[in-house]
Amino acid sequence: MSPDESPTEPQIDVGEAEAKPKKSMKERFAFLDKSGESMDKVPGVNKIPRSARVLVLLIAVILIVSVIAISWPSGDKPVVEPDHVDVTKLEDWSWSSGSTQGDFLNEGTTFTQALASMIEGNGTIFIERVDVTITWQDEPDGSIGPRQKQNQPDTFQLEINSTINVSAMSEEMSNTHGASQTISVFVDIADSGYDYLVIGNTTGIKLGEDVTPGDINIIIHMIVAGDHTSSPQILIINDFGNDYTIEISVTGKMIPE
Secondary structure (H helix, E strand, O other): OOOOOOOOOOOOOOOOOOOOOOOOHHHHOHHHHHHHHHHHHOOOHHHOOHHHHHHHHHHHHHHHHHHHHHHOOOOOOOOOOOOEOOHHHOOEEEEEOOOEEOOOEEOOEEEEEEHHHHOOOOOEEEEEEEEEEEEEEOOOOEOOOOOOEEEOOEEEEEEEEEOOOOOEEOOOEEOOOOOEEEEEEEEEHHHHOOOEEEEOOOOOOEOOOOEEEOOEEEEEEEEEEOOEEOOOOOOEEOOOEEOOEEEEEEEEEEEOO
């Protein structure tokens, strides 16, 4: 080699290089077979066939790896949402308040109560329809003073509204003299574009697009309390208001508590 010549690095022919062969499953678990051989020297154990010993060792390894994987710290686990509730497969449900005495309402006042506050404790309720009826009886004619006083009719109005686009309101209605009067209104949730309005506990429940959480309000307006008057109207005795009875009926579906 002359001084002007520099040594050249050995060239590797890639085509001639052989890829490193992959180990077979038998080779990967060869240590188990060796462990089985070492157990031949253990009294009692050497009576068990080596193939059975290898199988036991393999199961033990799998169990150990599984325990480590479960106990190994990791990030937040993904929240698995429950399946969508098919409301149509739930049992039919209905509730009625029965005929209940309402509070005395002064003339020109309104009483409002949420439906959920009346039927709470019944689980998760999917409401389809609500019917409300009020009935009142005006006080009898009076006889205070020298002339008989005739009690003029009382006027009520009944309303149902909700947190969704469904409501109902009656006309202002008065009783005929000496008689009782009834007003009834209802709402059908389907008129809102939803099939059900749900009240109660919805934790862990995946609601479908045809269901919406919300509430329904029952509203009673005491419009006018007719006064006691005589003919000719020399003396007028003021009527301050009236009481009423109310009955509410609800139909739908329910998931019990």
